[in-house]
Amino acid sequence: MHCLASLLLSAVLLLCPVAAAAEGQVHLYFFWGDGCPHCAAEREALRELEALYPQLYVHDFEVYSHPVNARLLQRVGEALRQDIGGVPFTVIADRTFVGFAPSVTLPQITGRIEECLGSTCHDSLVTLLQQSPSDSEPTPQPPAVPSSAAAIVTGTGATDILSGDISQPSSSFRFSIPLLGEIDARFISLPVLAVVMGMLDGFNPCALWTLLFLLSLLIGMTSRIRMWLLGSAFVVTSALVYFFFMTAWLQLILFLGFIFWVRLAIGGLALVGGAYSVSKGWGKGSGCIAEEGVQRKRIFDRIREAVSQRSLIPALTGIVVLAFAVNLIELVCSAGLPAVFTQILALNDLPLWQSYALIILYLLFFMIDDLFVFFVTMATLEMTGVTMKYARISRLVGGALMIGIGILLIFRPGWLMFG
Amino acid sequence: MIRLFPRLPPSSMKVLKFGAVWCPGCLVMKPRWKEIEAEHPWLKTEYHDFDTDKEAVQTYKIDHTLMPAFVFLDTQGNELLRLNGEVEKEKLVSLIEKYKDQ
Numbered sequence: 001m002h003c004l005a006s007l008l009l010s011a012v013l014l015l016c017p018v019a020a021a022a023e024g025q026v027h028l029y030f031f032w033g034d035g036c037p038h039c040a041a042e043r044e045a046l047r048e049l050e051a052l053y054p055q056l057y058v059h060d061f062e063v064y065s066h067p068v069n070a071r072l073l074q075r076v077g078e079a080l081r082q083d084i085g086g087v088p089f090t091v092i093a094d095r096t097f098v099g100f101a102p103s104v105t106l107p108q109i110t111g112r113i114e115e116c117l118g119s120t121c122h123d124s125l126v127t128l129l130q131q132s133p134s135d136s137e138p139t140p141q142p143p144a145v146p147s148s149a150a151a152i153v154t155g156t157g158a159t160d161i162l163s164g165d166i167s168q169p170s171s172s173f174r175f176s177i178p179l180l181g182e183i184d185a186r187f188i189s190l191p192v193l194a195v196v197m198g199m200l201d202g203f204n205p206c207a208l209w210t211l212l213f214l215l216s217l218l219i220g221m222t223s224r225i226r227m228w229l230l231g232s233a234f235v236v237t238s239a240l241v242y243f244f245f246m247t248a249w250l251q252l253i254l255f256l257g258f259i260f261w262v263r264l265a266i267g268g269l270a271l272v273g274g275a276y277s278v279s280k281g282w283g284k285g286s287g288c289i290a291e292e293g294v295q296r297k298r299i300f301d302r303i304r305e306a307v308s309q310r311s312l313i314p315a316l317t318g319i320v321v322l323a324f325a326v327n328l329i330e331l332v333c334s335a336g337l338p339a340v341f342t343q344i345l346a347l348n349d350l351p352l353w354q355s356y357a358l359i360i361l362y363l364l365f366f367m368i369d370d371l372f373v374f375f376v377t378m379a380t381l382e383m384t385g386v387t388m389k390y391a392r393i394s395r396l397v398g399g400a401l402m403i404g405i406g407i408l409l410i411f412r413p414g415w416l417m418f419g
Numbered sequence: 420m421i422r423l424f425p426r427l428p429p430s431s432m433k434v435l436k437f438g439a440v441w442c443p444g445c446l447v448m449k450p451r452w453k454e455i456e457a458e459h460p461w462l463k464t465e466y467h468d469f470d471t472d473k474e475a476v477q478t479y480k481i482d483h484t485l486m487p488a489f490v491f492l493d494t495q496g497n498e499l500l501r502l503n504g505e506v507e508k509e510k511l512v513s514l515i516e517k518y519k520d521q
Contacts, residue, residue: 216440
């Protein structure tokens with residue numbers, strides 16, 4: 001097995017048309033992972049650089065799904081005495097670039113390309129390839145045309161940056177909708193996903209229980225102002241708790257740098273959460289489980305206590321604290337969908353304000369049933385519920401969606417990168 | 420035989436309604452029952468709150484079932500039928516019509 005791997009690796013290395021930094025040519029070696037947004041950003045940037053510099057040849061190696069490429073990256077790290085903690089990892093001659101930030105790394109890469117175009121640079125990977133465990137002398141040839149670089153990885157499944165999917169013309173994302181005209185799927189996919197996932201997450205009317213109980217106490221109040229203030233404080237705090245949770249989760253995912261195992265773990269969570277949701281939706285009628293619950297009783301007592309405060313400030317404080325605590329508890333029940341949604345946001349590597357705007361959109365639809373019940377009850381002073389007829393369908397659809405996204409997160413994360 | 424008086428609808432059939440203020444489905448059922456009760460003035464109904472009417476909840480074993488719950492009782496107080504969850508008005512009316520003689 002070991003021999004086979006060595007043989008395969010040698011074959012790959014030998015086939016590499018890398019070369020020898022022929023004069024006037026620059027070879028860039030790009031190690032990346034499918035589903036890593038910084039890698040996707042760099043691929044995009046490299047594609048533009050290739051168009052800009054005809055003498056630039058980009059050889060790319062996908063390392064998450066291709067063990068041969070991962071081993072090659074490991075060998076590159078050893079040869080260059082570089083601790084490679086992640087991807088993207090780029091080598092141009094004797095310089096390496098870890099990670100990718102358009103404002104920092106791109107000028108560095110461009111600068112290095114121009115340096116090498118102006119003078120002959122020592123291609124450190126050629127040396128590595130020449131030292132490859134093979135009896136035959138490697139005779140790497142620089143590709144005459146960029147597409148031949150695909151030969152590097154033919155049989156290993158990796159793709160060349162010029163022949164891979166990123167060179168797909170952007171027009172394939174565009175489609176026509178009557179009245180709305182031409183739409184680019186890449187720009188509407190995430191908002192649509194935010195709306196769908198937010199609604200599926202929010203369509204759990206039993207989660208309304210605290211708000212309904214609070215409203216049942218509020219509608220008996222004489223002061224309408226106090227009633228609106230206390231009710232609004234609860235709704236706004238609930239939304240804020242969810243917003244903080246989702247933004248914190250997003251930051252955590254961004255901080256963790258898209259570690260392969262984190263993505264797998266979230267994919268696993270989506271599968272488990274999805275299966276649970278489907279099982280809950282299967283064969284159940286529409287209703288709430290009648291349970292006494294010590295915790296529920298305690299929360300009701302606290303709400304009564306807060307509402308009955310004579311002064312407004314302690315009452316408001318009590319409601320805000322309660323809303324915070326209750327929503328944290330409720331989060332555990334629906335942590336699957338927001339966690340998966342924020343993972344998708346992270347994969348798309350959007351500017352922070354866009355990610356936050358999409359989280360707000362998600363929340364708006366998540367809160368839609370709460371807002372309906374709140375405003376109708378406050379306006380009519382009659383308790384209003386929302387039908388639970390569709391809760392079962394939403395569990396089934398939401399569960400199936402979670403399972404689908406979980407599978408994509410594990411096996412095809414690139415498909416979740418819409419931009 | 421000539422009937423001097425039209426047959427009166429049964430006055431003893433009863434429906435027990437179990438719900439809670441925190442249960443959205445129970446709130447949805449309230450206006451439906453209000454309409455049914457207006458259309459069937461002879462029908463006896465009783466509402467029991469899950470959190471406050473513990474005795475009724477225990478007697479009819481409502482714990483750990485789906486709410487809203489509706490228990491149909493005959494004239495002797497025996498349980499005829501039990502429905503859990505939201506129920507369409509038409510279904511409730513047809514069941515009331517079906518069991519009104521029992």
